[in-house]
Amino acid sequence: MTDIALTLNRRRLLALAPLPLATVTPALFPLPAKAAGSSSGGQVIAYVTDVHVNLENEVSIARAHACADALVELDPDLVLHGGDLTGHGTALALGTWMEMFPASFRDRIHHVPGNHDAAWTNDAYEAYEAEIGPRQYSIDLDDVHIVLNDDSIPGQSLADYDDQQIAWLRADLAKAAGRPILAVGHHTLALTPNQIRNGDKVLDVLTDAGAHAYLSGHIHSERSNVINGLTELSGVSNGTNPGYYQLVRRTTADSDVFEVERVDLADPTKPGAKPGRHPLPAIDLSPANRNRLRPTRAEAQVTAAGLKVEVELGPDAQAEKVEAAVMGPELAGGNIDNYQPLTAHGNTWTGTLDLTDVPAGENRAFIRVSAPGGAGPIGGNLWRTTLHFELEGFIPDWTFTLRGTTTAALIADEELVISATTAGHIWAMQRDGRRITPVWRAKIGPVHNDPAVRGERHQIFYPSSDHHIYALDSSTGDSLWDSDLGAPVMSDLTAATVDGDPVILAVAVDSLYCLNSDDGSLRWKQKLTGISGGPATCDGEQIYLGLGDGQTWAFDARTGEPGWSIEQARGETSSFDKVHHGPWQAYRLLLPDNALLAYSRYSMRAVTRSSGEMLWEREGAFNLCPGARMWGDQVLSVSNNGTVLLLDPATGDVELEVETVPYIKNADFLIRDSTVIITSVGGLVATVDLNDGASEIVGQMVPDYVFSSPVMSPDQSHYIVATMGGELRSYPLP
Structure with a gap:
């Protein structure tokens, strides 16, 4: 064994291994003396997001300084930051942001990491804990429980909560039952579905715990909706428009709310720019009527006519409309614009969704229940429920659940399929008919790349x-x-x-x-x-x-x-x-x-x-996109958007060009005879015949991200793939 001790000259590096998740008590993160008031109200919380500190960009630095100075002047009980502290992930940028605040003030600031702090693996992700603090933890401000979530993925811009984080979140929230709960995370949770890979699961955990608000950033757009009884506030980027959100607790005999106001600062990079303020809908902390839009029953059944959807509401729901939509293959895009209204029969709403263009395999339908004005970008009130259904034609022969998420390529070694996870578990599996059997297992450090x-x-x-x-x-x-x-x-x-x-x-x-x-x-x-x-x-x-x-x-x-x-x-x-x-x-x-x-x-x-x-x-x-290769005397390549190309290597002239899946990221394609098999980042699988360009969609695997390159079974009859969520699956190929 050889141990090469080669230390790079960088600031305070820590291992990128998964961090232990822990609740941070006031003793570890002491709140300023002014925060120790009665629980009857009066707390002041400032929320800022996406400062994007970039040491080469004077504009970002000036706006970050303006925000920091304003927050110190405000003197709130707490400052919450929604992530993307840096422009492109450097430890120096993290330190620069924190040094904009007096040392005595820094204990009040609580952050979550964003994709800009993790995606490019410079050194911000590794230095985050030393420069900023824990990545996922919780604190209390009097009776208000605040949970700060890490949805970042090292080396990726997309978001995810692994099983360990979900379990920790559920346990942490259980300890705050009956109290006001605020959650913070970088990516939006429900306003744009699928910003977070398993956002529906996270939303269910927060909903079941009775959380009152979820503060996010990422999309650089101000939106506020009540979704599943939870106020989701997405904030404007300070790197674009300097300012913050002020949350002030107001408690009376009849109500308990956080009043929310956007505070726009005079942009120091724009002479003549004026400050301003505008109110947003308050965050209701009272328990009454929070779940009245929640369906008492929601079902989806595949029929010859399409997907039959039936939703039953409680007698006090007072819904303006109920809609349903099938989630398409554009998983990474996150937007759904094909909602179809359902028809009311008393408290039951029904409709049939067209499945003509829906791929075989596992799919999702979204149910949206709206109160009057509930679907608007600001101030709406709605409930969203996710239903899973299967279409025959692309169902796995077997599924094996790995420990950890999977982004690294699978390896085929004779009869073995070998996978690695971000938890550092290596599994070698052997197929036995329609089952899979572990042959050996090893434990190393976290594996993110191929x-x-x-x-x-x-x-x-x-x-x-x-x-x-x-x-x-x-x-x-x-x-x-x-x-x-x-x-x-x-x-x-x-x-x-x-x-x-x-x-x-x-x-x-x-x-x-x-x-x-x-x-x-x-x-x-x-x-x-x-x-x-x-x-x-x-x-x-x-x-x-x-x-x-x-x-x-x-x-x-x-x-x-x-x-x-x-x-x-x-x-x-x-x-x-x-x-x-x-x-x-x-x-x-x-x-x-x-x-x-x-x-x-x-x-x-x-x-x-x-x-x-x-x-x-x-x-x-x-x-x-996946790596190109020679196919005979031609270059075979697949672009980011899933276009298959056959090119003359001497001239670049195109001899075949076929569009397939919406988007590919890192997962390599497979070749069986003259057929190319392509996997999109959203789990859609397509084939292209290189002889005639004929293309078809094979199916849709579990709605999940796929970054890991799949492999073929030794007899080339099965396609074996690992989803990012850690499921190893085998599908029969036509």
Whole structure:
């Protein structure tokens, strides 16, 4: 075993391993003396979100300073922050935001992380606890219970609550039963369904606990609705419009509310800008009538005519309308605009939804019950219920529940299917007829990105956010070695050969490593000019890698010394835009005649391997799509939006172009004979025949995100996939 102690010079790094969830008591997070009043009311809470501190952006800094100064002047009992503290995820930006407040004030500020703090894995996510505090915890302000939730996913912009977080949330809320409850999370919960992968489950937990409000950000838009008895307030971004929301407790003999007011600050970057205020609907803390819109019964049944929906309301519901909609395959989009009104028969509302274009497999229907004015963006009152139903034709033969969420690619090793989770559990499974049997299991650090494989040696290499690379025997799960790179390994790994020696290529934040695959010893390390998520591509002479500086680089495979680079971020100048629009997650493909195909958010570009000189370019978004490959003498590629392309590698001329699923992120496609099988990020599966371009939707798996590359069964009769929620599933292929 080799232990390479390579510590990067960065600020106070902590492991990216899942953090313990705990309730933070006032003794740990002392409230200021002014907060210790009676429970009869008077508390003042300030809410701010999305400050997006970017040290290269003077506008963001000025607006953050203006907000910080105003909050100190307000002197509230608490300040709650809805996430996206940083522009593109740096520890320095976290510290800069906190240093805008006097030290004596900082204990009043409570944050949740946002996707900008986690998605690009610079160093903010790892430094978050040291710079800011816990990621998921709760506090009390007199009788008000406040729970701060972490829905962020390392390396992703989407949101999720894993099973551990759900269990913690349920237990924490149970301790506050009967008291006013406020919840804070970065992504919107119900205003735009599917911002959070399992938002319906989170909403149920909050509803069952009697929570009164959910404060969020992310969409940079002000909205307030009462949904399932819970006031959901989405706040304007301080990075766009400096200001905050003021919540003041008002308790009388007849009511108990938090009055809500938006306070717009004079924008310091706009001369002549005036401050302003406007009220929003109050947050009702009283228990009466909170659940009157809740259906007493809601059912959906698949019939020959469509999906028959029946909803029964209580006698005091006083609903203006009841609607239903089938959730389509655009899971990541989050919006539903096809609600159909149901017909009332007393307290029962019925209707039949068209299933003509609904894919086989597992689907969802949403029921929306609206009070007068209930569907509006501001001040509405509605209830939403989710129903699950199945359509025959794409039902799994078996399902196995993993421990943790799954974003890394599956591995097929002879008869085994091997999966890794963000909890660090590695499972090797063997199919036995219509069942699946565990063969071996191992425990390592959290795995977020794709492993590398040396099938002939039965070796698997896993990157981990705990700073290590782990090598396992794929037949037994035995540990072969592990190497500490001193920083989170949040890139895909690459198995390559240099001068006849097998090596593993990895990126830890902003350094490229070349390790001997036999023992994990270090061959060389190269400091990069930006972050990278890999994977690296190697032809034995050079290594090709996209970076967060907006460029694709060539490095000497023997020494790591940088060679040529090409700009692929369309001339973006700021670090944020270079990361956001650059090729740091994009794939590359070795083409014939010593050419290279380099992907980016804007195009695919063929260049010479010797100099990076452009040979041809094709417009389109390819930075998050699966890697291209040669199919015969043609390039087979799939774009971010699921368009399958067959190209001439010498000219880029298109010989086949077929649109399929709405959106792909990281999950690689499969090929069976001449058929390409594509998996969307929302779980929709489609096929394309490369001979004639014929395409069809195979089905819709459990409504869940899919980032993990699927595999085929050894006999190619089954498609095996892992959902992000941690379900390993096997589907028969037509």
